[in-house]
Amino acid sequence: MNQEKPKVYTAEFRESSVKLAIESDKPVAQTAREIGVNENTLHTWINKYSRPVDNIKAVRTDEHLYEELKRLKKEVIRLTEERDLLKRLPRTLQGTTVKYAWIKQHRGEFTILSMCRFLQVSQSAYYDWLHRIPSFREREDEQLSGIVKKVFEKSRNTYGTRRLKIAMFHQGLSVGRRRISRTGL
Numbered sequence: 705m706n707q708e709k710p711k712v713y714t715a716e717f718r719e720s721s722v723k724l725a726i727e728s729d730k731p732v733a734q735t736a737r738e739i740g741v742n743e744n745t746l747h748t749w750i751n752k753y754s755r756p757v758d759n760i761k762a763v764r765t766d767e768h769l770y771e772e773l774k775r776l777k778k779e780v781i782r783l784t785e786e787r788d789l790l791k792r793l794p795r796t797l798q799g800t801t802v803k804y805a806w807i808k809q810h811r812g813e814f815t816i817l818s819m820c821r822f823l824q825v826s827q828s829a830y831y832d833w834l835h836r837i838p839s840f841r842e843r844e845d846e847q848l849s850g851i852v853k854k855v856f857e858k859s860r861n862t863y864g865t866r867r868l869k870i871a872m873f874h875q876g877l878s879v880g881r882r883r884i885s886r887t888g889l
Contacts, residue, residue: 721735853887865884872884
């Protein structure tokens, strides 16, 4: 069997062949026959050498790299903050009021924007909640909370809601057990 060695063409020959094939009015197959090259080889050279040099990725200046670096650093900071937020977040935060209180408690550690985004509450609603005047019931609950704590401490932290209710009744306050348990003892 007679095997022919594959011909090795110089880069100059390839480029001139591509230029000739593109600029001539003849079909690529006819140009390939005239040059003495396989038609598929010439097509491969045309695809390889006729690509535009001004590719977006080819023209990467230092300024472009600097902008990309800035963007990536911001993203790393945001993701690090979200990871830290996840570590600190309790398993269940149900109800917007509880979420707002958690945001208020941790506003020194994380940005309010990221906490609101992460807890899926609007930033404007959080600020409305933060600056609103407490209702009559909330002010009453605050006072009640102080009284309940005093009675509880007086009992050496042993009374449950039933005994606290009775002790508060003796002080002239009629309060339900559920409301006493909501004071957060």
